[in-house]
Amino acid sequence: MKPARFDYERPADLAGAVALLGDGDAFAKVLAGGQSLGPMLNLRLVHPGMLVDITRIPELARVEEDADGLVLGACVTHAAIEDGRVPDVTGGALARVAAGIAYRAVRNRGTIGGSLAHADPAADWLTCLAAIGAEVMIYGPRGRRSVAAAGFMTGVFETVLAPDELVEAVRIPRLSARARFGFYKVCRKTGEFAEAIGAVLHEPERAVLRAVIGATDSTPIVVGDASGLFDGEPSTGRIDRAAAARLLDEKGLGGDGFAKQIHLVALARAAIGVQRP
């Protein structure tokens, strides 16, 4: 269980990183916290010709707050968010989610950008940031672009990123004063991969009631207007099971009664759990 041979580069800036990624001679993988990539290398599930270590690029560590929200560089760790070492614009929602990611040792090194780019369906940030309405900021040789977090992942371990692009940062919107956020993760034991995640954001001032069914077999199911699912008020936990089940069926999750059950329960409990920040 040792990795096959690979080359290693640690560029000093974004341009250098994407140049390496676009080199074309070798299949290159971006290394951030390495908490998923490391084991995959050891298990020889991936055989990159080159690792591009982005942890020494200053822009990727940036943390910028403005009136609209917060920009977190891709290499900000889960632990930094958990510990409140970055500003909070979500009434504690991000810190709460961060604290539930895997184990502290993973959170110490694992990064928000790395988690998104890895696009494991069980990842917490994909579901959480889709519910919160965050944007993923992307850097590439053709310039910068942004996509909604809800549309960033395209499949299992697949995203909208081109091979020579990388996640530069995440823009987190500042939630309104009366915003409430619920997040419920089902996993077999502490720190284990999620089997189901429910996330609900309710912002009455902005008439936002968004629900996300995460940790599916593929991309999270984002319901932009979930008022129908919850009959308006989510915190009762009463959901339209038939409607939610249809969403799962469309994802091909309807066949397994167990998976369907725990996803519905996770969503209902996320709704019950919506807390005033």
Added chain:
Amino acid sequence: MTEKGVGARLVRKEDDRYMRGRGEFVADIKLPGLKDVAFLRSPVAHARILDIEVPEARRGAVFTAADMTGVRPIRAVSGLPGFKTSEQPPLASGKVRQVGEMIAVCVADTRAEAEDIATEVFVDFDELPVVSDMLAAREAGAPLVHEAWGDNVYLETTVDADVEAVAATAAIRVTREFRTARQCMAPLEGRGVVAHWDARLEQLVVYSATQMPHIVRSGLSECLGLDHGQVRVVAPDVGGGFGYKGILLPEEVCLGWLAMNCGHPVRWIEDRREHLTASANCREHHYRITAYADARGRLLALDAEATVDAGAYSSYPFSACLEAVQVASILPGPYDFPVYRCKTYSVASNKPPILPYRGVARTGVCFAMELIIDAVAREAGREPHEVRLDNLVAAEAMPFDNVTDKHFDSGDYPECLRRAVAAVDVAAVRQRQRRGEADGRRVGVGFAVFCEQAAHGTSVYAGWGIPMVPGYEQAGARITPDGGLELRVGVHSHGQGLETTLAQVANEVLGIDPDKVKLVHGDTGLTPYSTGTWGSRCMVMAGGAVAAACRELAGRVVKIGARLLQTEAGEVRLEGGRVVAPGGSVGLADVANVWYLHPQDLPDDVDPAGLEVTAGYKPERDSGTFSYAAHAAVVAVDTELGAVEIVDYVVVEDGGVLVNPMIVDGQVYGGTAQGIGTALYEEMPFDAEGQPLASTFADYLLPGAPEIPAIRLYHMETPSPYTEFGQKGIGEGGAIGPPAAIANAVNDALGDLGAELCETPITPRRVLAAIAAARGRGDAE
């Protein structure tokens, strides 16, 4: 009792180096010229090997069975009539019978390069039908793991009785099927081997993470065709065993052969994927049991059929049948009932061999027996603990010979259970159940009572006729010139704390400070022969042997000391590590100083053997000590998600006289944590093609600290009448009770839904399936 002797809560001596990260494990050993080894392992469960192609450039770095001429296969036979023998070549020869079986060994400067080489070797397989389920394996027409046998059964045993006569009169009759999942033992440190040929001594030196260095030496000698004197096996610090390191590994044979033939030392360190997908497993049992009882639940008879999936090969030395044979003899548990019938099958399948894991067969046995008792209690309409109290062997009946002639040495089983009932407060749980939980979960309480035969010796093992029969245990003891003590034992400590507890025994006899006692163990070159560390035997056997050796030393010390004090041996006593006479005293250092440096001062009739002895020990009866325990679990079951939370866990146990109660606490806590793993998390599933479906700890779930509740532990101390200090073997017990106690608690919680779980682990999926099945049957009250 002395202050640091038997019964003292002494801090473990060995922990200083462990806690500072200064232990030396196999992977820490560096030898000049050492090369790393990786194995090419079979990706398929059952196939003929048509061809192995090694690239021209890799010749000399890759070896197959064809190269290892003269190496004999591993054969672990049993003398029981009808046992069919498997031959396990260290590298597959002609055929593979499990995923992970080794086909070629690759040698390189680093492990990564050795793994690179392994990917370049091509094997042409002719795949064969696979048998991956033990019940299917028993059926006629199943694919044959070992063609010459004609079936897939290593051994079939029968304990017969006239059950039918009882059945006709029994008011209660319950039948259940139980299954316990296949598990991996997952010690912190996996297996590891470093081997080199010592040209000066003409000796193969093998460093191995093993529980039984002497047995491994015998196995290596047999397979490699070497005299025992040409093999030295050293177990350095070892990070947990649990039975996983009680085996002669084919890897050890391969590395021994490489060291003898390649001219440089070699190393193999098992990685977690090998551990999970290729190496030996444990625990997989199936039971079909009918219990007959009177209307109050008093057991009248038990009729059982048990199957153990022993995998593709019989492992050395315990063999493929030990587990099922144990099932037959211990299934009746701590209960007193007259009629017992049991048929067992040790079955071969296209899966890795199984080994005895902490608790050996008892964890499965306890699960089956304790769940059937609860089923009987439900039929009788009584509290399960009350039915148990009516069936347990009574204190006044001790010592007691049970229905399978197990000789329970001492104890008060009903009192143990009563204390657990009181500690967990059954009445309060019942009240809580009536009240209901605010979060909608369902609460339940469950019990498990068991007794555990340990340190069982010659009379038990001789009948099984496996490659290893324990006899007398020996210890060497030597007083050093400065008055310290060296102990040499053939058992091995890999977490048990023997460096401390055996020093406490020495302190009890000689009064020497445990800090001045050095334990030498884990090295066939330095210690007396022993079958090693297994079966919770060390404290009874090695403890007894160390006491015997120290006692003999004491006699010699006293004689020399009396001379120094210018009196007669009869006038002095040994106290606090000093020879004391009415007029003064001398220490061990004074005595040692005379023996080693001033022999002119020795008495004329001194024992010329000096201050060094080897003494042997066997308990008065070698049928084993029986520690016992009652486990009680209170669980909360989330019926929407199927999740089980342990909200209270009580252990009341009796290990006889506890040599170091703090170490026993640790053993019980650790064992219980493993038992919780068996109950709720751990499972190594295989598909119909024999593919292991868990290859990392993300798939094979072990409980972590957050999953283990604050276990409330209470001790009873009923001495064994047969051992040196009254101590009993206690190391395994914690792992036996939890699956049964937790399953009974879950079934109690779900009782009014009509749901009942009879399989480990109790996963959310199984809980929801059981609830759904009950709803389908319309069982809910």
